[in-house]
Amino acid sequence: MKITSIKQQVKAKERFSVYVDGAYSFSLSDSLLLETRLVTGQELTSAQIDEFRRLSSEDKLYNRALRYSAMRRRSRWELEQYLTRKEAPPALAEVILNKLSIFGFVDDLAFAEAWIANRHLLRPTSKRKLQQELRSKRISDEIVQQVLRDDETSDQHELQALITRKRRQTKYQDNTKLMQYLARQGFGYEDIKRALDNPNPE
Helix, strand or coil, X not given: CEXXXXXXXXXXXXXXXXXXXXXXXXXXXXXXXXHHCCCCCCECCHHHHHHHHHHHHHHHHHHHHHHHHHXXXXXXXXXXXXXXXXXXXXXXXXXXXXXXXXCCCCCHHHHHHHHHHHHXXXXXXXXXXXXXXXXXXXCCXXXXXXXXXXXXXXXHHHHHHHHHHHCCCHHHXXXXXXXXXXXXXXXXXXXXXXXXXXXXXX
């Protein structure tokens, strides 16, 4: 059996379709195509074609996981769940995770640091709430404690920033509703009351 053509795909330009004896047989990413050194005119056995089809399936899954992790940082657990949903065998999932780790796409410490920075920027909250959120992403207690310890932003600062922001909304002119919201963000009752009674601390 002979490779009769290798064509770049129209919708996925990073992938190439390999045709054997005039019929589509399998596809490979540009990087894997270079790695395998397949060329038009090359002879392949049935066993080799079966192996390339297996590689093709694994290659597609790796690239899907790569795109998923490149959209935004993900915890290792989130990527594990993604691969489980894609029905990746455990051994293959581990290979993909290790490969992504080498390129920096699986890094729970970097994920936790980015999560905290984004929350401070977009939606201030308490360190207690941050701890809960990171644990929900299955970040280890060791990493959670480290990033919270290194975070120099105080709960008092976040609380005041959140009050200022929420006061711009009509429904949060009501102190009861505002207190309930702040409590859901993990702030303690006494801290909330103190911040509302003294909105402009020295």
